[in-house]
Amino acid sequence: MPLGNVVEVHDLVKFFGDVRAVDGVSFSVRRGEIYGLLGPNGAGKTTTIRMTIGIVTPDRGEAYIMGYNVHKEPVKARSFIGVVPEISNPYVDLTVWENLMLVGEIYCVPKRIRVKRAKNLLKMLKIYEARNRKAKVLSKGMRRRLLLAMALMGDPDILFLDEPTSGLDVISARMIRSHLLELKEQGKTIILTTHNIDEAGMLCDRVAIMNRGKVIARGTPEEFKIRFGEYARILLCFDREIDAKLIRKHFDSYEVIVQGRRLAIICRSKDLRDVLEQIVQVTNEYSLSIEELRASGLNFEDIFVRLVEGLG
Amino acid sequence: MYRIWVLCLKDMKLYYFKGPTIVMGILMPLFVWLAFVAGRGFSFTESLPALITLASFFASSSITPIVMPWEARQKSLEMLLSKPVTIYIVLLGTALASSIFGIFISSVLVTIGLLLNVIPRDLISLALGIAVSSLCYSFMGLVFSAIPSDVPADAVMLSSAVRLPLIFVSGIFIPVHSLPHYVKPLAFISPLTYFSDLIKNAYGYSSLLSPSIDVIALLLLTIIFAALALAANKRTLTRRL
Numbered sequence: 001m002p003l004g005n006v007v008e009v010h011d012l013v014k015f016f017g018d019v020r021a022v023d024g025v026s027f028s029v030r031r032g033e034i035y036g037l038l039g040p041n042g043a044g045k046t047t048t049i050r051m052t053i054g055i056v057t058p059d060r061g062e063a064y065i066m067g068y069n070v071h072k073e074p075v076k077a078r079s080f081i082g083v084v085p086e087i088s089n090p091y092v093d094l095t096v097w098e099n100l101m102l103v104g105e106i107y108c109v110p111k112r113i114r115v116k117r118a119k120n121l122l123k124m125l126k127i128y129e130a131r132n133r134k135a136k137v138l139s140k141g142m143r144r145r146l147l148l149a150m151a152l153m154g155d156p157d158i159l160f161l162d163e164p165t166s167g168l169d170v171i172s173a174r175m176i177r178s179h180l181l182e183l184k185e186q187g188k189t190i191i192l193t194t195h196n197i198d199e200a201g202m203l204c205d206r207v208a209i210m211n212r213g214k215v216i217a218r219g220t221p222e223e224f225k226i227r228f229g230e231y232a233r234i235l236l237c238f239d240r241e242i243d244a245k246l247i248r249k250h251f252d253s254y255e256v257i258v259q260g261r262r263l264a265i266i267c268r269s270k271d272l273r274d275v276l277e278q279i280v281q282v283t284n285e286y287s288l289s290i291e292e293l294r295a296s297g298l299n300f301e302d303i304f305v306r307l308v309e310g311l312g
Numbered sequence: 313m314y315r316i317w318v319l320c321l322k323d324m325k326l327y328y329f330k331g332p333t334i335v336m337g338i339l340m341p342l343f344v345w346l347a348f349v350a351g352r353g354f355s356f357t358e359s360l361p362a363l364i365t366l367a368s369f370f371a372s373s374s375i376t377p378i379v380m381p382w383e384a385r386q387k388s389l390e391m392l393l394s395k396p397v398t399i400y401i402v403l404l405g406t407a408l409a410s411s412i413f414g415i416f417i418s419s420v421l422v423t424i425g426l427l428l429n430v431i432p433r434d435l436i437s438l439a440l441g442i443a444v445s446s447l448c449y450s451f452m453g454l455v456f457s458a459i460p461s462d463v464p465a466d467a468v469m470l471s472s473a474v475r476l477p478l479i480f481v482s483g484i485f486i487p488v489h490s491l492p493h494y495v496k497p498l499a500f501i502s503p504l505t506y507f508s509d510l511i512k513n514a515y516g517y518s519s520l521l522s523p524s525i526d527v528i529a530l531l532l533l534t535i536i537f538a539a540l541a542l543a544a545n546k547r548t549l550t551r552r553l
Contacts, residue, residue, distance in 0.1 A: 056550055075396045075397065079396040085394060089387040090391065091322070091388050092386060103395060106397060108314065108315075154395075
């Protein structure tokens with residue numbers, strides 16, 4: 001394992017029946033970085049994570065955590081990690097405190113440290129007041145924070161988070177994101193899967209974009225923006241609703257998104273002049289007024305869509 | 313070993329008071345025993361070995377079938393498996409919790425017998441038999457938990473479909489030598505036969521085999537059920553996640 005890489009994944013393949021759910025995925029994660037696996041639903045992110053932490057056996061390929069093969073030495077390898085699976089629950093019939101103590105015992109944390117760490121984590125994640133409540137009465141956001149606390153009970157070097165903010169309200173999601181950035185500052189390595197592009201752009205140092213079981217692109221969010229720098233996104237807001245069909249006919253050589261009064265056009269920067277001329281023409285033809293017009297580079301979501309749809 | 317014990321304590325806390333455990337582990341053996349002895353002129357002294365045999369069997373095999381489907385349904389299984397444990401550690405913790413439940417229930421009955429002056433002739437083989445058979449039954453129950461379903465009732469139904477017929481072919485109420493010849497082979501692959509025989513011997517009734525043969529047979533069946541349970545549960549694990 002090259003120096004500084006805490007996770008190494010080589011050529012993972014997994015079949016479910018005839019379906020090749022993961023198809024030759026490889027990646028490595030450096031110490032202290034936030035690494036994102038991005039992709040639409042069904043891209044194979046969760047299966048990749050499950051194989052990387054050793055709870056699903058791959059049909060081919062290997063995964064190493066801190067140099068330990070997760071399938072040959074699973075207990076040793078998993079003692080370095082904390083995991084928050086996507087669809088997962090703490091033990092709902094145990095209290096918040098009992099859940100944390102259980103996990104602490106599994107990680108063989110001495111009792112004195114276990115108690116101190118549990119208190120600190122509950123305070124940090126703002127669920128200390130709920131420590132004596134059974135997990136089944138917690139809100140979804142609180143359960144998610146409890147799962148994060150449970151993942152941190154062993155003071156792991158590496159955190160795996162599968163869709164950490166999926167299904168959470170904006171405030172809970174923001175809270176989780178800010179905790180992740182705090183954990184990164186503390187030197188933790190974080191590997192997360194998400195289909196939330198903004199989240200990946202905000203949090204990740206590097207990302208791998210997956211589609212249909214394969215990694216189709218990888219790099220930093222900034223590298224992707226540079227790679228797609230030749231593209232521009234024009235955003236318009238008209239004074240009234242526009243006919244999507246008519247608009248698409250006028251801009252048939254560009255990628256167009258119409259939503260009520262709003263229109264987004266993605267084009268190459270060199271075509272910007274032509275597009276603007278066409279906009280003026282459409283505005284005159286249908287007697288529309290432009291209330292807002294903005295031109296910018298592609299955001300991460302545009303880039304993601306272009307990659308997944310094979311447009312980039 | 314420490315992690316197995318931690319998970320055993322977790323299962324004791326979570327599953328000892330669950331509905332299926334109470335019904336299948338305590339009420340079922342009691343009612344089956346009552347159905348056989350009530351109104352037939354058996355004294356408590358005569359029927360206590362049968363009650364201990366049934367209680368140990370049902371109690372020890374009542375928790376293991378439900379834990380994996382239950383935890384898969386509650387979505388806590390993946391969380392647990394992502395910790396520094398293997399599926400084998402998880403299963404061994406469950407088997408231990410289940411067998412301790414069987415040992416506890418059987419011990420309560422032995423104690424009640426002692427209080428009512430029903431004294432076993434061979435306390436050591438009784439204790440050894442209860443311990444080994446409880447482990448054997450709990451692994452047997454664990455085989456049923458491998459059913460790739462997240463509905464605990466599915467595993468309970470499957471285990472009941474096997475457990476109930478075993479009562480009739482294991483010499484608890486009908487002696488093995490009185491069974492029809494085509495059923496006799498079944499009696500010798502049933503762990504209940506050896507435990508029932510051991511208990512009868514321990515309480516001074518006539519038995520088929522010597523206690524040491526009963527214990528060896530139970531140990532062999534424990535190893536077979538354990539290997540089957542661990543392999544089958546590992547095989548179906550992916551479908552549970």
